[in-house]
Amino acid sequence: MASHYDFKNIEGKWQKEWENNNLYHTKNKDKKDNYYVLEMFPYPSGKLHMGHVRVYSIGDVIARFKRMNGLNVLHPMGWDAFGLPAENAAIKHGNIHPREWTWKNIKSMKEQMKALGLSYDWEREVATADPDYYKWTQWFFIKMFKNDLAYKKEQAVNWCPSCETVLANEQVVNNKCERCETVVDNKELEQWFLKITDYADQLLEGHQKLDWPQRVKTMQKNWIGKSKGMRIKFPIKEINSKLEVFTTRPDTIYGATYMVLAPEHPYLDQLISGKENEKRIRDFIKKIKDQKEEERTSPESNKEGIFTGSYATNPMTGEKIPILIANYVLMNYGTGAIMAVPAHDQRDFDFAKKYDLEIKAVIQPHDLERKLIGSKIKEAYSEDGYLINSDKYNNLNVKEAFEAIADDMEEKNIGNREVNYRLRDWLISRQRYWGAPIPIIYCNQCGTVPVPEEDLPVMLPDDVEFSPSGISPLAKSDQFVNAKCPKCGGMGKREIDTMDTFVDSSWYFLRYIDPDNQHLPFSKDRARDWFPVDQYIGGIEHAILHLLYARFFTKVIRDLGLTIEDEPFTKWLAQGMVLKDGEKMSKSKGNVVDPSKILDEYGADTARLFILFASPPEKDLEWSDEGVEGSNRFLNRVWRFVDEICDEIKDIQVNQGQIETNLDDESKKVYRKLHETIQKVTEDIENRLNFNTAISAVMELVNEIYHYQSTKEDDLDFEFLSYTTEKLLLLLAPFAPHLTEELWHKIGNQSSIHLDKWPEYNKKAIKRDQVTIVIQVNGKVRDRVKVDTEIPKEELKEIVFKQDKVKKYTENKEIIKTIVIPKKLVNVVVK
């Protein structure tokens, strides 16, 4: 008899069978029993990597488990099919169109997914590069445009010189392009933005009801960066206007001794022209503007500034205070100008020391020992305290003063309460070919005109040269560019930029629920039945980008009236990375393990089992070839056991209700273990998504069965074994779908194991008559004793004190107390 199962044969056979029977097709039903589990769809690079195998294995276990528990499960898959690699491949190889390249890759990746035995409903497959899909991406853009949520403006934007396109703030990491790690430049360009900032507060508040990892919510919170403060106007007499600043500390305004403008501030020209130092000042501004972004914005770099020669008036004190320019004030946050309070802000303090500006303390610590004396301050004091040198606000604490000053300023029209965000609007224009064209036509008469909804999609033209040149390749297609104005019928020009691919992926989860809808991106009824996604699974690297955008889109879609939901993903499991030798797998490090090789050597079930067993899903997983061997060994162990007895048990009709009545002691042990395992596996999947411990529980069960076999030898109870085998296979089915299906049929079943019901555990079976109680003396384990489970405390104590060990350790000592924890332990405390 063979000691290893023929995984190649078995896996191929069942994959075909499942496909032929359309086993994983999802019917649309009312909301009641629906369950939507979704893994982040991949970019079709052409090959699956281990990270993919991990995320899809996790999703597949959940989908199969929920199905077996009687739910109507939606488990779809698709392709994030627009993007640069397709274009780069076309440029590099010259003779292949991005479309061809993309669809070729989709085909091979889909085959790999099928080889993994993933239970997708392929009839719902979507690809963002398909005109049937991007038509609706464009439709959403137009809806946003009409609702003032999409707008075009000129501003300094991030430019990646390698990708030759602009990037959103979210796509710039440490001043580098998120994709290619090239240092980004600044460019003044007119670009399309989506008004995500309108939803900043909702994006923050929505976190409350999300069952997401805390760290991810924190990341998004940091990214949104909400701060409450005031916008305050400082009059500048000489140019007869007012300089606005944003501050979170209006309570310190009596200590504002100077003002600082960003070198890009629009007032500068007026302020400095004609001043005796004008040339020096202009040279300084130029120098700062030429500074690299990194240098400019690093807190470690030196603060540099120059006096403009002008003064503003502190609106509360009436004092004249100098206006300076400095590198440490940024144009893209707040108003690009600050009131400087050196006594209570470390940055202002450092700058004031360097340029010898006045430092005036206006907050005094409650702790008198730390009393601040103006000229002797060594560092800024920014903690709590009470006000001094602040006229009628003296002696108020910081919080009271904030409110009082804010009220008064609002009344006198000096300033207004304002909330500021770090979050910027989402820049979606890309100067590249392989994306959804922005559906806008520019007309000399009518201006910026959206393409009418009935004319969508605006198709990508084929006759273009892809080589990036800083402007979109679409500019080179006359047939594309020239279009009639939808309003007046005159000749207009199309927008030539395409959309950021994150736009495509911000709503794909809604298309799956109604993929063939020709009239709308999806119908409201279907959304009601399926949306939101119950369980989303994907990499932590999307914590900010994709997940923030998708949440934003969902809120916009809600406001368009297409759903009533305002969060797309109720639960999110952020799965960890797959590492090799402690590092992320990458070509440059040469530590890549190719999934197809593992599939070839061990099969899909082994690959899935290992990846689920090696680590809990949210943690990083260290790849181990020996570990894969181990998982394979376990599956073979299951196979051998069933293979050996299947002829004996396949015709046995198990009497489910009666099974426990005739068990001998050995069988009873296995029977209890089986039901304990059912409980453990069910709870581990259902409540914790801890597949590693679920699998280890099944391993323990299999060990127990082997033990039973070797103890009983020729005296096996085959009806009981038949019962046990069935349950065992059901428990393992979500993890190893092919092997369990094969064995399921071998033991005499006709229909698929994956349509069967998840086993339930028998509460009576796992109840123990006797338990082992740990006996401690002064907290140290000294003995163990087996007693009846429901033994009264007093009786248990009596038994404990009769034990020799207990006598030994309590001899000649005073017993202070005895702690009894039923079913667990007894601790005798002595002195």
Place this chain on the structure above:
RNA sequence: GCCGGGGUGGCGGAAUUGGCAGACGCAUCGGACUUAAAAUCCGGUGGGAUUUUUUCCCGUAUCGGUUCGAGCCCGAUCCCCGGCACCA
């Protein structure tokens, strides 16, 4: 600097509500089977001491605290990972 997560055998990890630390797997050692090996099956394996089928001590990054009892709670420190950062 601020915020969040983490640190357990040779390794991956378990301990779910403060109650037997190290489940399960890997690696390794021993036994069975074999002419032999592989595969398989059975068993040992945190460290130390010891009278070695015994008994005890130490042990969850470090130090301290709370508690009858701490891997888990509290305080301080060190280290690792992630996010944000001249954000006013």
